[in-house]
Amino acid sequence: MADVKARVKVPATATKGEIIEIKTAIAHAMESGQRKDKEGKAIPRKIINKFVCTLNGKELFRSDWYTAVSANPYLSFFVRATESGTYDFAWYDDDGSVYHASASIAVS
Amino acid sequence: MKYVIAGAMVAAGLLAHGAVRAADAQTGGDGLGKYIVGDKRSGYVFAEPDTRAMQDDDFQNPGMVWVEAGKQLWSTPDGAAGKSCQTCHGDAATSMKGVATHYPKFNPRVGKVIDLEQRIDMCRAKALQAKPYPWESHELLAMTTFIKNQSRGMPMNVAVDGPAAPFFEKGKESFYRRRGQLDLSCASCHETLEGRHLRADVLSQGQTNGFPTYRLGWQTLGSLQKRIKGCDKQMRADPHAFGSDEYVNLELYLAWRGNGLPVETPAVRK
Amino acid sequence: MSETEFRQPTLSRRHILLGTAAVGLMALPRWAAATPAEAEAVVAKLAGSAKPAASRIALQLPQIAENGNSVQFSVSVDSPMTETDYVKSIHIIADQNPYPEVATFYLSPANGKAEVTMRMRLAKTQNVRAIALMSDGSVHQAQQEVKVTIGGCGG
Known part of the structure; x- marks a missing residue:
């Protein structure tokens, strides 16, 4: 999908050890495979099935998604701020595509 | 039945x-x-x-994705004239503020009332010399949503x-x-x-x-x-x-x- | 994105009234809702020999969902999230969706706090549960029923 677009919200700064909230959203139809088109044929499943958050290459959080996740998925979770660097967010599509977004943080 | x-x-x-x-x-x-x-x-x-x-x-708000997409399109040149919306209208936060509150609006060029979507495609045809965005396309929805969002809160x-x-x-x-x-x-x-x-x-x-x-x-x-x-x-x-x-x-x-x-x-x- | 609206994969009142429900539905890969027994099987597989305790986990859901396409949930687990005591995973199960699994979240001490918020589809009024698997092997479960309304125009 050409118009896939991810948004992330991460505090720009944090103190070491602080627990921060990360919010993410991505534009995706999350086609469940359970709908029919106008001709009555089943529309094939095409969802994001996995989400992974890393900081400087180290995995912090991972989630498996099924067909019941709403279209244009929103997800928020927490991490402990340990070091400055760049968070990478990756959404894995059924079709093999991987969509990325990133955000940097300065930890003092 | x-x-x-x-x-x-x-x-x-x-x-x-x-x-x-x-x-x-x-x-x-x-x-x-x-x-x-x-x-x-x-x-x-x-x-x-x-x-x-x-x-x-x-x-x-999941609709904000379209606002952001429209913001991108606003400053992206398109069409034979090599212009973007921004070329003529500058910063949308100023130039488009309040505009959508007046739409649909009578347009003397076509002699009838047109809506915001049609106004956008009119600009594309005349100023940008670009193809119109099809109805309900991601681009037309994004541009319409972005422009109307500049009037958010206005009556x-x-x-x-x-x-x-x-x-x-x-x-x-x-x-x-x-x-x-x-x-x-x-x-x-x-x-x-x-x-x-x-x-x-x-x-x-x-x-x-x-x-x-x-x-x-x-x-x-x-x-x-x-x-x-x-x-x-x-x-x-x-x-x-x-x-x-x-x-x-x-x-x-x-x-x-x-x-x-x-x-x-x-x-x-x- | 498709213009076709998400159809609730269950028998609607209109279908039952018409008595023609089965005809159009047979061709779909998975139309019928899961049963609570299927959901129980998913939970049993997760829990293994542990018996899920109704403690330390809170599931926040609306009583009534305005639209089953988007039901926001928050789940939080009371855990210090230290190397010796943390939540390993949280599983969201919707008992009567076409597939009961909604999402699984894998956590570690790096998260500091075991809390997530997301939005899910609910095909009909049903029980939703959150299961937390802890680092000490214990299992905790919270559940709540969500009523999914049917719009006046069938939406």
Whole structure:
């Protein structure tokens, strides 16, 4: 999908050890495979099935998604701020595509 | 058979719950004051608190994705003239502020009322020498949502006098005209029975100040004309084409009904 | 994105009234709702020999969902999230969706706090549960029923 677009919200700064909230959203139809088109044929499943958050290459959080996740998925979770660097967010599509977004943080 | 039953269910729903009204829709409680102007009530007032919360938070509002996409398109050159919207109009936060509150609007070049979508495509054809964005395309929705979002919070203020008057009259006629196999007009649900229950729904006034709107039922953002087409189908009437004079004139009438309500684009509704 | 609306993969009242429900539905890969027994099987597989305790986990859901396409949930687990005591995973199960699994969240002490918020589809009024698997092998479960309303115009 050409118009896939991810948004992330991460505090720009944090103190070491602080627990921060990360919010993410991505534009995706999350086609469940359970709908029919106008001709009555089943529309094939095409969802994001996995989400992974890393900081400087180290995995912090991972989630498996099924067909019941709403279209244009929103997800928020927490991490402990340990070091400055760049968070990478990756959404894995059924079709093999991987969509990325990133955000940097300065930890003092 | 199906239509008879559907019709009977509509009628039964209206009769059984006709006396029940949504408390919030009447009182303007829960900080809903700015969404109620005189006897005009935005669809926001009829929405569940969870849905309102989704609209209110710019990160949680899924419609903001289209605003951001429109912002990108605004400054991206397109077409044979090598221009972008920004080339002529500069910063949209300034140049587009308040613009959408006046649409649909009479356009002397074509001698009729046009809506914001048509105005965008007119600019693309004339200034950018670019192909029009197709109706309901991601690009047209993004640009329309982005431009209308620049007026968020400002009162709707369409003109229905002067050259717009005959188009307004046509739109009004359309609003009150019964159509389809259920023999309903827009007014049947959104004026006469506004605030009453239709099964689990409370009928809203059908205000348009939040369009383009992210509808949970659609699982995406859509234009007002897409919503009107949906209404026509539910009334078992043949929908008109996107961009038809019938729909644009109706859009003008609907906008006038909501003059004074704040622009909410992108609203979130069920 | 598709214009086709999400159809609730269960028998609606209209279908039952018409008595023609089965005809159009047979061709779909998975139309019927899961049963609570299927959901129990998913939970049993997760829990293994542990018995889920109704403590330390809170599931926040609306009582009534305005639209089953988007029901927001928050789940939080009371855990210090230290190397010796943390939540390993949280599983969301919707008992009567076409597939009961909604999402799984894998956590570690790096999260500091075991809390997530997301939005899910619910095909109909049903029980939703959150299961937390802890680092000490214990299992905790919270559940709540969510009523999914059917719109006046069938939406």
